[in-house]
Amino acid sequence: MKRKTARSAFTLIELLVVIAIISTLIGMLLPAVQKAREAASRMRCSNNLKQIALAMHNYEFNMNSFPPSRLGQGYATWAVLILPYIEQDNLYRQWNLGLTYYQQNTTAQRSAVPIYFCPSRRVANSAPMWSISGDIPSSATLGSGSQNVPGALGDYAASIDRSGYDYPTTSQPSMTAAFQMGSGTRFADFTDGTSNTILMGEKQVPQGNLGVGWWDCSIYNGDYYQCSCRAASRAFPLTTNPQDTAWKFGSMHMQVVMFAFADGHVQSIPETIDPTTYELLGMRNDGQVIPPW
Secondary structure, eight states, X not given: OOOOOOOOOOOHHHXXXXXXXXXXXXXXXXXXXXXXXXXXXXXXXXXXXXXXXXXXXXXXXXXXXXXXXXXXXXXXXXXXXXXXXXXXXXXXXXXXXXXXXXXXXXXXHHOOOGGGSOTTTOOTTXXXXXXXXXXXXXXXXXXXXXXXXXXXXXXXXXXXXTTSOSSOOSSOOSOXXXXXXXXXXXXXXXXXXXXXXXXXXXXXXXXXXXXXXXXGOOTTEETOGGGTEEEOSSSSOOOOOTTOOSSOBOOSSSSEEEEEETTSOEEEEETTSOXXXXXXXXXXXXOOOOOOO
16 A cells, blocks of 8 residues: 655745745845836936937027027927927927917927926826916916916926026026027027036926926916026025925936036936035036036
């Protein structure tokens, strides 16, 4: 008579050990996966800014100046003006530059451009696809369109004067940054050097406020400079708080913000940069020596 061989099986302790080992491995792998994913997103963000900077250069070559931050209050922004230089001619032809943002057709207002989005924050077809609020005509453009006109969003902003405005004021009669309303700067205006002057960067949007208010109104809407512009200055330092509601440059990357400089190169700036040095990078003609950062 044959003996029955006892079947080997996991004991409860062995099972718990295996589970513990698997949990430890997952705990070790997840951060690595997240870091790899963020590195890829950051690379795509950098490439987006590179393409935008190249479009700005091509615009300058053809028009003898960079585009203005916006044609005028209520009118198209830089994000519209460079469309032919980022292979978006069909969308550009939807725009009538003689009309305000509010008077454009729906296709012009709501068509998103993929390279205007940082994948660490969102993509072009993610909700909300258009501005939820904030695109309400100001007192200067009340007669030009209906109330609350939603439009395509974007994660990048033009660098404007350290005052936070893109037009002269009593306290700041001359503009010192790469962009201003109504007229464009030329390469010759960057006397501090194009490699030392911020052109574009990622804009801060408080978490939970995508498409909301002036923090994230349509990138095409020139009624409010906050929709498509930010200042690099001591008054508007790089944000270190995801909930920051000020109109600053900021990102969803880890401790850095991506910027395109006027010479076309793209570089990350640490959130901890000295505010005075940061302000110097935001000015094109201050004549100051920029310290190492």
